[in-house]
Amino acid sequence: MNTSAPPAPPRLALVDVSKAFGAVQALRGVTVELYAGEVHALAGENGAGKSTVVKTFAGVHRPDSGEVRLDGEPVVFGGPADAQAAGVAVIYQEPTLFPDLSVAENIFMGRQPRTSLGRIDRRAMHAAAADLFARLGVPLDPAQPARGLSIADQQVVEIAKAISRDAKVLIMDEPTAALTGQEVARLFAVTRTLREAGCAILFISHRLEEIFELCQRVTTLRDGTWVGTETLDGLTTDDLVQRMVGRELDDLYPKQEVAPGRVALKVSRLTREGVFTDVSFQVRRGEIVALAGLVGAGRSEVARAIFGVDRWDAGEVEVDGRALPPASPTAAMAAGLAFVPEDRRQQGLVMDMSIERNMGLTQLRSLRRASGPGPLISRRVERDRARDWALRLQLKFSRLSDPVGVLSGGNQQKVVLAKWLATEPSVLIVDEPTRGIDVGTKAEVHRLLSELAAQDMAVLMISSDLPEVLGMADRVLVMHEGRLVAEIPRAEATEESVMAAATGQRAGKEAA
Amino acid sequence: MAEATGTVRGKGAGAGRFVRWDVVVTALLVAVFFGGVGISPDFGNTDNLSFALGDLGEIALIALPMTLLVVCGQVDLSVASVLGLAGALTGWLWNAGWAFETIVPVVLVVGVVCGLVNGLLVTRLGLPSLAVTIGTLSLYRGLAYVVLGTEAVSQFPAQYAELTTTNVPGTPIPYQVALFVLLAVVTALVLHATGVGRALFAIGAQEDAAFHAGIRVKRIKLVLFVVSGLVAAFAGIVYTLRYGSARADNGVGLELAVIAAVLLGGVDFDGGKGTLGGVISGVLLIGLLRNLLMLNDVATEIQSIVTGLLLIVSVLTPRLAGVVRERRARRRPAAAPA
Amino acid sequence: GTTKDSANSGGGAGAASTASANPNAPLKEGIKLAFLPKQINNPYLTLVDKAGISAAGEYKGEAKEVGPSDASASSQVSYINTLVQQRQDAILISANDPNAVCGPLQQARQRGIKVVSYDSDTAPECRDVFINQAASEEIGRSQVKLLAELMDGEGEFAVLSATANATNQNTWIKYMQEELKKPEYAKMKLVKIAYGDDDDQKSFQQTQGLLQAYPNLKGIIAPTTVGIAAAARYISGSQYKGKVVVTGLGTPNQMRQFVKDGTVEKFQLWNPNDLGYLASYAAAALVSGQITGKQGEVLKAGRLGERTVGANGEIVLGPPFTFEASNIDQFDF
C-alpha cells in the first residue's frame, strides 16, 4: 500500500473516522485524503460506507470519532453550510432538487447573481445556467421547473450545481449512475478541466472502468472498514474487485441461452403524444430484451405506459394474448406484469416503511390468502416471506422491521427487485435494474434475471449501461427521440451498432 | 452480519420504540384517570364516567375515519359541517312529516354524497384535501342553513332519542360507547392487520411508490372520504337526537376537536404514521381531562389553555426524548458494537 | 314509521312539581347555586350574573358562574352534567337552545335540583321558572312603537338580530311583525332581517350591507346589545349619519357616545343588575320551598319587592326602560 503522497497536505481529509447509526457501524477508522489536482476514487460494495464518507465530508454527518481536516487543520463542519463555505461542493447519490423552482434557481440557490442593489439578476442567472449546460452538452432550459425532469436530467442539474461553485473540493457520489456514455464523456471532460485547475475531487462509481479512466488513486472500503489507498496505475479490475469484495468475482454477465417461447408481451403502435410515437415490439417467454437509447429517448416512458402508470394516447398492449386496459397498474399486475421503476426513492420504495412491509406491498392479496381465512394479514407470514427473499438476494440489513431508507442504495434496489419478483410475474420490466449496484451484486442480479428468463419469464430490460445491455440481452431495441429505430439481434449487437442507432445515424433503416 | 447486528440492534431500538406519541398519551391518560379519582370523588363514579364518555360520542366516532384519512395523508375538515347538515336535514324532514325510519337512510345517503364530492375533487382533480375540505366546510354548513334556516326542530321520537342518552341495559355503558368500541375494533383491524391498512400507510408515506406497487390509490382515498361523510352524517343524527335539537349550527368547530384528538393520539399529519390505539387514548384524554377540570370548577379559559399545552407537550416530549437519547448515544459511541 | 304526528312529544310531563309551596318558609342558608350563561364572555350576561352572585350574599348562599366559551347549542350540556355531579341546589341558565339543554335539565330536576331560566328561556317543561326581563310581547311591540316615533311613521327599515336561532330574538321579532299589522304602521315596511350573530364585526358588516342593498332604508332596529352598538358605530362614521335611525336594545355605557353625538336618539333596555338579582332570589325561593313555579305564587325578591309567577312559570322583571340624552348619564352599566 505505497502511497506516493505529494508534499502539500491534503486539501480535505478524513482521518481515522468512525461513524455509527444506531447499532450499525457504518465507518470504522476510515482515512480518505483528497489532494489538489487529483481525482480520487472511492470503491466498495453497496453499504460499504461510501456515501457515509461523502456525507461526512459534506458536513451532513459528524464523525463519532476521528476528524475532518481542511488543508491539514482539523475542522468541525456543523452542517452542509459550513462545508460549502469551506469550498466543498457535493453531488449526492440521490438528486436533491427543489421541484417547484426553475432549474437555474436550483443551481444557484443561495448564491444567485445579484445586481448592485442586492436583488437577484435573473437574466444573468439564466445565462450562467445555459452556459453550464452547454459545457455539459445537455440541452436543458434554465427556466424550466425541476419538477418532471427525468432522473438523468436531475443528475445533470446536480452536476451543473456542483461545478458552478468553483469549489476547491468536488465530491461526486455516483454521478454517472443515471447517465449514458455521451453525458459521461462530457462529465469526465469537465472533471479533468477542474482537476487541472487544481481542484481536489472524490469520485464514486460502481462502473469500475470509469474509475480507471478518470482517477489517479483509489481508496477501498469493505463493510465500513478501510482496506487500502493506492494508485490506480498497474492495478487491474480484478485486483480492485478482489479488494472490494474480498474474493474473486464470478462472471459478470452469466447469460444462459434459452429457446424463446410464446409471445408474452406484445406492444403495438403505442403512442403518448410528445413523449413517444408508434412503438411496436414483442417479448417472448425466456427472452431478455433490452431497450437501449440515449437519456431522454423515452424508454422509461414506454415502460411506464405499458405498466399503466402513465396513460397512452393510442395503441395496444397485450400480455399473454390479453389486451390490457389503459392506465391501470392493478390490471397490469393481475395480467402478470411486474415493473421495477427507475426512481426507487419516489416510485420504487416507501422510504419510511419497513423492509418487510415494502416487500409485501405488491402482494397484499396473496399474503392475505397465505394468512388463512378472513381478511387479516398475518405478520408472521409477511415476515417469513420477506426473510426468504432477503436471503435469496443476499440483502444486507439489520432487522426486517427497519425502515428501508436506512439501507444503502444498492440494498434498497434489491428490496425493489424482491418486492416485484415475489409477485411471480410472467413479464418483468426492469428500468435500470442495476443502477447504483456494486459489481458483486450486479452479477447476482444478472444471474437472477437470466435464471428467471430460463424459467420462462419474459424480461424487458431498460439500461443505460451498454456493457450490461450487450452482455444480457437476446435482442436490443433501440430508441431515438421517442421512436423505436432499430432492432438488433444479440449476434450483431455491438457498442458501435447500438450507439449508431441511438444517436439516430441509422434511423429508419432497421426499425422493427 | 445481518444476524449479528440484528440482536444488538434489538435493545437500542427497543428503547427508541418506548417514547412514541401514542405511548406518551396513553400514559398521560392513565395518570389523568387515577389522578382524577384521587382529586375529585365525583370523577370516578360510574354516572359521571358514562356521561363523560357519552359526551365524547360524536368526536370519537368521527375520529375513526379521520384517523384512516390522516394516516393516508389526507384530511377532512368538512366533517362537522356534514354533521350539521345531517342534523338540519333530519330536522327539516321530520318537520315535513317524514317517518324517522325513512329519514335516517336518506340522511346517510346525503352524508355519502358529501363524502363523494370531497373524494372526487381530491382524486379526480388531484387537489389537496385540506383546501377542498375547507371549501366544503363552508359549503355544507351553508347548505345546512339553507335547509333549516333559523329554526330549531325538536321533539324527536323518544324511542330513538333514548338510545343516545341511556346505557346498554344492565351496564353502565352508554349505547354510543358500545357502538364506538365495536367500530374502533373494526377500524383498528383494518388499519393494522389488513392489506388495505398496509396500503393506507404506504399511500400516506409515499403515494407515488404505492401507486407504482399497483395499489388503487384513488379508489382507496375516495372510499375513505365516503366513509368519513357517512360516519359524520350518522354522528349528525346521533347528535341531533342526543341534544334533542336539530339546528343548522350543530357541531360548529367540531372538526378542530376531532383533529386535535387524532393528532394528540400521535398520528403524523404528513401521513404514513400512527396507531388507532393512540387516537383512542387521545380522544379519551381530551374528554376525561375536560370533565375533570369542569368538576373542579376550572374556568373554561384554563381548560382551553390546558388542551393547547397538552397538544404541544404531546409532540414535544418524544422529540426531546429523542434528542436526549441521541446525545447520550453520541457520548459513548464505542459501546454500540459490543 | 314514526312520524312527527305519531310520536308522543318528548316527555312533556317530565318532572312537574307536585310539592306545594310554603310562602312563609325562611330562605335557607348556604344554598349552592350556579349561573350558566350562554357564553362566559358575553359582557351583558356577565353583568347579570355578577348581580345574581352578589344577591346570593344577601341570603348567605354560595353562587358561582360557569359556562362555555362558545354559544353553541350543545356546549352548555356538559356543564349541566357537571353541576349535577357537584350537587348544586339550583342551576340558573340562559339557554342557547331551548331543547338541547332539556334532557340534562330534566335529569337535574329529578335529582331535586331547581332550575331557573333567565334572559333566554328553555322549553317550559325543563325548568321551574323563567325570569323574563320584560314580557316578550311588550318588547317586540314597544320597539316598533319607538321606531315609528323616530322615523315619523313612514319608510323602510330592517332588523339586525343576533343569531338566527336565538329564541328571545325570534319571539321579539314575531311580535314586531304582529305590531306592524296595525293600520298606523301602514307606511312602514320591514324589508329585511339580518343576522350579526352577536359578533361585533359581523354586525358591523351586516349594517354596511343593509345600507347598500336598501338605498331607501330609513331605520334599523337592533334588539341586541352587540348589534345596536355595531350598527350605531358604523352609521356614526359614515355618510348615513343623521339620515338613518338606529334603535333597539343596548346598554347605556355602550351607547352613551352615540346618544351624545346624535346617531341614536332613543333605545331601550331593562336593568341587567335587577335581572340577575331577581333570578338569584327566585332560585333561593325555589330551593327553600317558598315557591314551586305555579301560576299565582308570589316571589319575595329583596329590594325589588314582590313579583307574581305568571302563566307557564314566567316571572316578569318589568317594562323595558327607554334611554335618551336626558337620562342616560344617570346609569352606569
Added chain:
Amino acid sequence: MTAVVEQPPAQPKVKAGGGERGLIDLVLRFREAGILGALVVLVAVTTVINPRFLSAQGVEDIFLNASILALLAVGQTLVVVTRNIDLSVGSVVGLVAFVVGDFVSGTQHGVLVAVALGVAIGAACGLVNGLLVSFCGVPALVVTLGTLYVIQGLNHYIAHGEQISAAEVPGAILSLGNGDLLGIPYLPLISVAVMLAVGYYLRSYSSGREFYAIGSSPEAARLAGIPIRRRVLTAYLAAGVLAGLAGTLWLARFGTVVADPARGWELDVVAAVVVGGVAIVGGVGTVYGAALGALLITTIGSVLVVLKINPFWQEAIVGLLLLLAISADRLVALRLARVLRKRNVRHG
C-alpha cells in the same frame, strides 16, 4: 434535437426554451390573473344590478373589510410557502386587539404606542410558534393548533367577560382605522404597502427565494446549506408581527372588542391563501395572490348582501366559490401541462 452531439447546444435550446418559458410564465401569472378576473366579473355584475355597490362608500367599505384579512394572508403565505401552517393567527389577532385595547382604554396613548404594543405581542406569539416548529422540529399543524387554544384561553382569561368599548379608545387610534389619506383609508394603504414589500422581498432577494426552496424540498434545502430554522423562524415571526399589526388595526377599526373577536379566522385566512394560489404543500404561490384571495372572499361576502341573496346562502356560496377557484386553477394547470408535454421540445 440533434444538438446533443453538436458542440454548442445552447443556441437552439434557449430559443426553444423561450416559447416554453412564456407558457410557463403565463401559467404562473394566470394564478393571480384568474382571481383578478373573477373579482372583476363579480364586481361588474353586482354593479350592474346595484350601482350603489361601486359608490365611494361601497368601495371604501370593501377595501376596509379586506385589509385585515389581506394582512393576515400575507403573513400566512410566508409560513405556508415554507411548507408550514399557522393556525393561531386568529387568536393572536384577538389577543392583540383586546390587550392593546385594554392598555389604551381611557388613556391618551397614540397610534405608535398601540402599534408597537400590538406588534410586540404578535412577535412574541410568532416567536413561540417559530421556535417550537423550527428548533424543536414538531409538526406545525399540531403546534399552532395548540397555541391557538392556549392564546384563546389566555385572551378569555384576561378579558374575564369584560369588553373594550369604542368610547374609551383614544380618538387617535380610532382614526387610524377610519381615517384616510387623500381620500384613501389608511387600512388598505397599510396592507398594500406590506404586501408589496413582502412580495418584492420574496421574489427578488436570495433569502426570499430560500423560503420557496424550503417549502419545495426541505431535505434538499438542508443539503444546500440553507439556514432552514432561521428562515422558518423568520416566517413565523413575520406572520406573528403581521397578526399583531392586524390586531391593532382591528381595534382601530372596530373600537369595540370582546374576548377572542377573530375566532375562527384561521380558516378564513387559510382559505384566502389557498384561493390565492398558494400551494398548501409549500413552494408555490405569491403574496399578491393571497391578498387578492382575501379581497375576493371579502367581496363575495359584501356582494351577497348587496344582491339581497338570502343570508343563509352566503356561507354555501363562499364555499362553492372556493372550490371553483381551486378547481379552475388546477384544471388550467393540467391542461397546460398536457400542452407542454405535446410540444415537448426534446422531441420537437
